[in-house]
Amino acid sequence: MGRPDLSVDIAGLRLANPLIAASGCFGYGVEYADLVDLAALGAVAVKGLFLEAREGHAPPRIVETPSGMLNAIGLQGIGVRTFVAEKLPELKARRAVVIVNICGSTVEEYAEVARILSDADGVAAIEINISCPNIDEGGHTFGCSLTGVHDVVRAVRAATTLPIFPKLTPNVTDVAAIAVAAEEAGADAVSLVNTFLAMAIDVETRRPRLSNVVGGLSGPAIRPIAVRMVYECRAAVRIPIIGMGGIASARDVLEFLIAGADAVQVGTANFEDPGIWPKLLAGVTDYLERHGHAAVGEVVGTVDLSARETAWISS
């Protein structure tokens, strides 16, 4: 048997492997070009973009918590047109598969940003951020209601023929229902999860440790909740799922795939170890070989619910 096939198909978009750099954790991708072979990633999801440039929140913007971190960057960004003009050409030159994470204060803004990206050269797909918990206009309000999700996805669907991946918030009672709403409104896949709304306080000063008071929790701490949400969504929708939340090892990648994700994103772990990508790839490849799989797709959604049985193991 040859090397297993790592490529995945996300709604017609073929990726060389299921590893995607998570939005907001990899700048515009170009920052990492010297350290990471962008063409060797499945794709790069760039930082969330509004129509216009945004300043973001005042620092402190991050704070570390047990096995995780909070961020309230506030979607600082250069605006979609500047991105297309200044960053996209370099990403293209580096042969990166580019997923653009888009934001909007209104349904119309989402649609407008999507239209501009459709006309640009080198965008593979659009991830619709309806889940940023840090800013009032970050789509979180859209992302928490079935009609909000439906309206935004519908509008973006009408604005572009690119694959569209709404990115869901975990801060809801029933994430599977939200995923269904996204699917019905025309999503090609769903990304989940964005960060959990959270807070940390400096007890000596009694000030919130983020200038924005609240921020989003990411990192290994949230992984078990994210895995559960992917598992729930897998049972609810037919479209592909891009899973994420706390992935820091090949084992974690496989956990998401087995739970039902067709591809994964890695965010926070890239901060700790920008050299993580080839390690994840090697670990996944090794697993597929050990388990006799010809292609990575064979492990997607394979949670085994049969009764347990144990073999005799001496010590």
Place this chain on the structure above:
Amino acid sequence: MGRPDLSVDIAGLRLANPLIAASGCFGYGVEYADLVDLAALGAVAVKGLFLEAREGHAPPRIVETPSGMLNAIGLQGIGVRTFVAEKLPELKARRAVVIVNICGSTVEEYAEVARILSDADGVAAIEINISCPNIDEGGHTFGCSLTGVHDVVRAVRAATTLPIFPKLTPNVTDVAAIAVAAEEAGADAVSLVNTFLAMAIDVETRRPRLSNVVGGLSGPAIRPIAVRMVYECRAAVRIPIIGMGGIASARDVLEFLIAGADAVQVGTANFEDPGIWPKLLAGVTDYLERHGHAAVGEVVGTVDLSARETAWISS
């Protein structure tokens, strides 16, 4: 100035200090009687009780995750009458302040369990578990909807004159709205948070690591989300709040108090260190003294949102 006053008043129930052993993490209390001075705790919240004895889920029932653990105990329990007959007398003899965590498959069962406890001798308050994520009848369904919360709290309110503390699930879009529903239905205080619905998979076998497939995430991992929820509820209700989720040090206790909790519960950390109680108390006392507080209540809900200003500090 003398030693600060650590006592707190939760809806007329006076506790010697704000530290409560969290339900399900301290057995029926009697298990710890040799190791922990039960009378020195603010209170003991005993394991969730249904009307009848329950077997609970098959093992494995717990699994560790980054800075946290999942549990799916499934509310194994001896039933409320056996508790009253066999455990309550010893708790009373040890001078423990006893909060009984109650469960029900129906609204009527909650009310019936509450009635039995009202007639018993030595129950200080009832915590209404409408938030156990591990079992279908664990109240999670009640706890996720405004009307469900309202119905259960109303029924228990009618059944007892003991203080009642509905315990809220964090697995909802708007926990503050749930807290308001509980308040309006007659709750004397609210406890939050219960555990986050989560999942872990053994990637080698592809089996869920819990026999119940999903379980509840507790421990330091969830603390930033729990603190945010306490902060949100503080702004929404007037009744006292009993905060919890990942407390493992005096600093963490203070973070919850500052966010708006009148008292706290400690669960998972007690597994790591059953000797944690006097340390927490000493740490809180030290903080109050350093900050010149005469009473612990003075720090409750004191998040400072004023603009930052920094002093000159030479390195």
Place this chain on the structure above:
Amino acid sequence: MASPVDVDARIAANHRLSDAYNILEIEAPAIARQTRPGQFVMVKRALGREPLLRRPFSVFEILRNARGAVTGLSLLSKQVGAVTRDIFLAEPGERIRCLGPLGTPFSVVGPPAHAWMVAGGVGLAPFATLAEALHASGVDTTLFYGGRSSEDLYRVPLFERLGVRVVLTTEDGTRGEAGRVTAPLQRELATAGDRPVMVYACGPTPMMRAVAGLAAGADRPVQVSLEPVMGCGLGGCYSCVVRILDGGARFVRACLEGPVFEGNRVSWADLT
């Protein structure tokens, strides 16, 4: 029973026996003095450090100084994950958090009964203290001790010094009889005649299940030391339950009612 104590104990020595096994000697006399055979301790490297929860370990030896005074205890550990790795790498002089003694001990037979201890790999751990107690009461004792290979068998002379007859097996035949430990046990059960025999077993669940079956078939009582996952060791969390058959099947906490159970009480079909 006396109450457990939680100590931040100094590590006196670490004997690495192979790439996987080690014996850690720790200065915890307050625990060691109270420990009875089959009891365990809950251990982690340091409070506040990942992983969060402690792990259960049988007390292997009670350590004494030259004058016979109890100085501490040792653990026989096999590396399988994070905490056993910490235990493997620990250096003398460092500290380790240790809570115990915990659990219900073996019931120790006296003469004329014979004691047959059946150990699989690291399942040897609870038998050093048991062998001492049996030796003290003059019980005729045999240890059936099996592993995958000779790399799984340690400290045999310790038992021989206590007058224990030792029967070794390895699955790969690198030491003792080739095959599983149940083979010599089965043979000897068949030929034991009417001597009263108490069987004690500790090892992987399938091995204990097999031993319990053999003992039951030969109408011999058997005590097994089970190893469920334990979150607290104190009865607080209800994670460690084992399904017990008496009085209608029900889950009991192995940290309190166990880890030692009579083999015929255990619902083996439910043990994974």
Place this chain on the structure above:
Amino acid sequence: MASPVDVDARIAANHRLSDAYNILEIEAPAIARQTRPGQFVMVKRALGREPLLRRPFSVFEILRNARGAVTGLSLLSKQVGAVTRDIFLAEPGERIRCLGPLGTPFSVVGPPAHAWMVAGGVGLAPFATLAEALHASGVDTTLFYGGRSSEDLYRVPLFERLGVRVVLTTEDGTRGEAGRVTAPLQRELATAGDRPVMVYACGPTPMMRAVAGLAAGADRPVQVSLEPVMGCGLGGCYSCVVRILDGGARFVRACLEGPVFEGNRVSWADLT
């Protein structure tokens, strides 16, 4: 600029200078060879270990062997939390994860300009490499170095060997002039005449703000090395932003455009 490398570097030595300060020598020649004055590295004890994120540290010295070949670099660290504690406790032979060099370095003046370095406490860190570079180009250099007490002042001879004139202050008067480091700076600025002077500053934010103000008042250029919280050090997270005044106020990433900034570009009112 060359690209940063991430190494699992061996610790060659750990000089504990007090209960808080230490100098850690690490074998990372691939980083050290590329490092320019004012650049930093992102450090943590080991991958996969809490705390999750790396921490930024200025490269203190470039280490060389007897033949002058670069062997590594050192960090001057002050214990304030988890990672600086790990750095304080690290033992020779152990390893540390180190990514660098990162950031925009100081712009190094040449003669006839004089260089005045102003350091507060651990803010001394970026000045050893700067002093070397200034010494190599024959720049007349002064170090104004202040701390709370003599317990905050270290490695003065290192600078003196490079021909640096050193002016010491302590707030408690236990070493050098009593008071803040800005006092002698202010005096000398007032009497510097028409010599061209470049001021470099690193230390607590309020100190740097004061130094930038004094320099601006005396019409001298100033470069400050800021210390915002950094999540990645590579431009990925946008956590490290500093508000800059040119072209309308905007946030720029200190890990890429800094940590060194011209003092008059910084919006000091926004720095906390």
